[in-house]
Amino acid sequence: MPFKEKVIHFWKTASLKLKIACFFVLLILLGTTAIAAEKASETPxxxxxxxxxxxxxxxxxxxxxxxxxxxxxxxxxxxxxxxxxxxxxxxxxxxxxxxxxxxxxKREFSKALCLQCHTLETAKGKTDFPEGNPHDSHEGEQECFKCHSMHQQSKTTCSECHSFTWIKELPDNWKKGK
Incomplete structure (x- = not known):
């Protein structure tokens, strides 16, 4: 008798108690698998x-x-x-x-998410250059993702119009021109 037919025969002839036990074993296995998958997904x-x-x-x-x-x-x-x-x-x-x-x-995270860990005051203080502060833009409040990127080079959006000397001094994780 093929396996599928054996399973069907077993299920038809099994007692209610055995069916309930099988159901709970299946639930436990599925729950354990889901918990393990959730835990594993937390690692980078x-x-x-x-x-x-x-x-x-x-x-x-x-x-x-x-x-x-x-x-x-x-x-x-x-x-x-x-x-x-x-x-x-x-x-x-x-x-x-x-x-x-x-x-x-590319994901565009909100400034609110970034500001859960970073402070705009600290960013403005670190970028208070004599020529201009990119965190105090004449364009008004900007979203962080306009310049900052996690998994790619960040870019100086202000360099699309301006050529500040501090742009050349940025670390290698920044694009320094158009």
């Missing part, structure tokens, strides 16, 4: 399971980009990226089926 290395995330993990793990600076400060992926389990499952399905963007779209 789990992000690199998908090949389109490898460069993001690499920039967090090594190099000179802002992601590495955050890693050195003990910040992990889920400190800024806080997906729900349903989102992670959806992303997993998209990855398996090939229904995802390559390269991935």
């Amino acid at each position: 290395a789990s992000c690199a399971i998908c090949h389109n995330m490898q460069s993001h993990y690499d920039s967090w793990h090594s190099g000179s980009l802002s992601a590495k600076k955050h890693a050195d400060a003990g910040i992990t992926c889920h400190d800024c990226h806080t997906p729900k389990m349903s989102q992670q499952i959806e992303e997993g399905i998209k990855y398996i089926t090939g229904d995802y963007d390559e390269p991935m779209k």
